[in-house]
Amino acid sequence: MIIEALRRIIENLLNQGNKALDSLPDPWAALQGYFGYDDFREGQCEVIEKLLSGKNLLGAFPTAFGKSICYQLPGLMLPGLTVVISPLISLMKDQVDTLQERGIDSVGLLNSSLTTVEYQQELKRLADGEIKLLYVSPERFRSRRFLNTLKVHEVSLFVVDEAHCISQWGHDFRQDYLALRNAIQAVNPGSVALFTATATPEVRQDIVNQLQVEKCETIIQSVERPNLKFSVCEVPGEPEKYQLLTKQLEQLTGKGIVYAGTRRQTEEIAKYLKSKGYRVDFYHGTRGESERTRVQNAFFDDTAAGIEIVVATNAFGMGIDKPDIRYVIHWNIAGSLEHYYQEAGRAGRDGQDSQCILFFCSGDRRLQEYFIEESTPNKASLLKLLKLIEASPSVSKFRLVKAEEMESVSEIDESKIRVGISYLEKLGFLQRMSNIPSSISVDLIEDSNVGARVLSSLRDQSTVQVIDFCQEHNLQPNQLIVELTDLQNDGYLSYSGTEDMMLIELYHGSKLFENISEEKIGGKQYIQNKRYQLDQMILYARTDSCRGKMVRQYFGESVDSDYRCNLCDICNPSFLDVYNSLIEKVISDGHQIAAQPHQTR
Incomplete structure (x- = not known):
């Protein structure tokens, strides 16, 4: 049809x-x-x-x-x-x-x-x-x-x-x-x-x-996916999560992801699981690129040489097209239902039944509150960032910025640097242009009498430091790239370089920024929105009604008042039995869990 x-x-x-x-x-x-x-x-x-x-x-x-x-x-x-x-x-x-x-x-x-x-x-x-x-x-x-x-x-x-x-x-x-x-x-x-x-x-x-x-x-299209089974295990603290994790894994088969809130947690959880005999590795943004690639490839490897579990921050998963992930466990609540549902949704892309399990304790909120505060632009942090940009290597009104280098000298997180630059751009203090290389390797193909000043200046050079070259020859950095590209297209040279620097055109300096109000920056509204999202995430974890209904309503879907998804632990008594059984096992091992098992409604 x-x-x-x-x-x-x-x-x-x-x-x-x-x-x-x-x-x-x-x-x-x-x-x-x-x-x-x-x-x-x-x-x-x-x-x-x-x-x-x-x-x-x-x-x-x-x-x-x-x-x-x-x-x-x-x-x-x-x-x-x-x-x-x-x-x-x-x-x-x-x-x-x-x-x-x-x-x-x-x-x-x-x-x-x-x-x-x-x-x-x-x-x-x-x-x-x-x-x-x-x-x-x-x-x-x-x-x-x-x-x-x-x-x-x-x-x-x-x-x-x-x-x-x-x-x-x-x-x-x-x-x-x-x-x-x-x-x-x-x-x-x-x-x-x-x-x-x-x-x-x-x-x-x-x-x-x-x-x-x-x-x-x-x-x-409805966010509901009938093959995904959602459940929440509420515990009083971190120690109980470790015991509960091993008990959960005993019930699960296939490959899975354990999402944790911090880099340190990914390493500690992976170490713990490895001591229990699992083939496991950790993944977060500060591991080297080769290491991240190795972990990803090992996760895709379905032979005995591969790994069965990746413990990761949310840096893992975007663009990972592995259809047969059988479970996703969240060690902590996510910052929003959007984040949680997207990460949990990496399970079961092949349509087969898969588990999405959230560990929750009240202390998890503090971590997410910290992330909100750290990611929120305010006048003081933006002023500090603007001064750092002003002090960056310059050519005329242009500044050349490496976010990772700025992070190391300023102790401002790289992601916060990038978000801060977007705020300064919206406020009209600068414009971020396309990235350019910090150094360029040049190979002259033909010795020509062409009058291009770039070509004539390159005859005795094989490697060009972009900042030094532009300062010496009074060239705007983006114009240098244009001229090099034209010369390459005309067959006079070939060049290569990694675009590792942000090119920023500075319109106004830090003195003018001191007159900007916090209201114009909009940080308070940002915090209010993020806290609302966090509140909804916690409401999902603590609800005693259908979780699927809450998620669908959150994403703007209309559902009947008596709707039940029959996919979550609230709707499905068998899920509750599994949860209660796991709690009993942890208690029998001598680890007292204060969490109250869910009661069927």
Whole structure:
């Protein structure tokens, strides 16, 4: 029926004289030909219909819905270019690799993982019309040069994945998404598609407002996933969690993730489980990249050489496409239901029954309160940050900033530096531009008498320190990159470098900032919103009514007053029996648990 409905939609569009669709293949044939599927999943047809007809939409779809098909298929069918924005380098690469394995070569990738040569090769493929689906990281849109490159192409579809990242009231704000509003206006695509997995009605509206997408229709799929079983185990403190964890794991099979609130906790829990004979490792953001990759690969390895459990902070999981994760255990409450449901939802993507278990004690709130305070911009912290930016290496009004180096000298967390820069940008004190390399390796291909000052200055150099070179030759850093790129395109040289520095154009200094009020900064409103989200998370943990009902209502779904999900421990007496049994086992081991077992209603 879905195929027939889509057939009628396309035929109606053709009958209305939509010339852009005249040469399109049948969508059902395209689905079979490109992806080998015979039918669409429920809900995908409606999304594809709207995008093929040129409508703007915001789609809120749960994990495992199959949203990538919703933009990949129209992107391959529509006449122009489809641009897909994602903050996740690993996910972009996985999708590109998967499409290429299917024989779809008209796909490209532009992000910070590419060398300069690879980046230029992708731009050439784009210019030559070899790319239909272009995956781009959001920071690229801070570059006017890149925007100008896109503007010469007909962009049929502009896709923003993880769109909640544009909202400072969402659970995963990323400042690079702020550049997308201007990008959409500059590129003027045929339609815009905004996708998110977990966003409240307020955040969904903020997404549309922030990106200024007009006539944006909304399609919402229920967050409920019938194969996920949710339960909460309330205990008085950390020691009891260790005992409860081993008892829980005795009841579980397959591979799983244990999410903990701090890096130290991930290491301690992993050490504890290893002492109990489990194949386990820990993962957090400060482990080296090679170590993180090793842990991820070991988790994907289903042989005896692999690991069965990853103990991780929320740095693990985004873009991790392992369908057969059988359980997700949260050692602490998350900061919001959005965070919790997204992380728990990494279980059971293959549709098989899986467990989502939350350990909760009242002391967990203190950790999340600390995170809120630490992440909240205020006048004092922003003033300190602005002074650090002022003191950074400079070329004219430009400052070059390495967030990790600034973190080491200032003791300001790198993520807080990035959020603070976005606040200063919104307040009009600076503009963050596209990242540039701190050093560049140059290979002169041809000894030419061309009059470019950059080329003439490079004849005796193989490595260029960007700051020193720009200061010596009175060049703006972004202009240096432009001239190097032009010379490379003209065949005079090749260059490479890792874009590891933020380029910031400074408009106003710290003296003017001293006159800014706390109200204008908006920190109090931010704290109020985050505390509300935390309150809802705790309410979920402590509720004695259906957890599924509460989650669906939180995300804006309408449910009947007598609705029961029959998937949570409150609705399902067998879950309660398991919980009570675990409590008894812990007590029998000599560890007194003060938590009161849930009572069936």
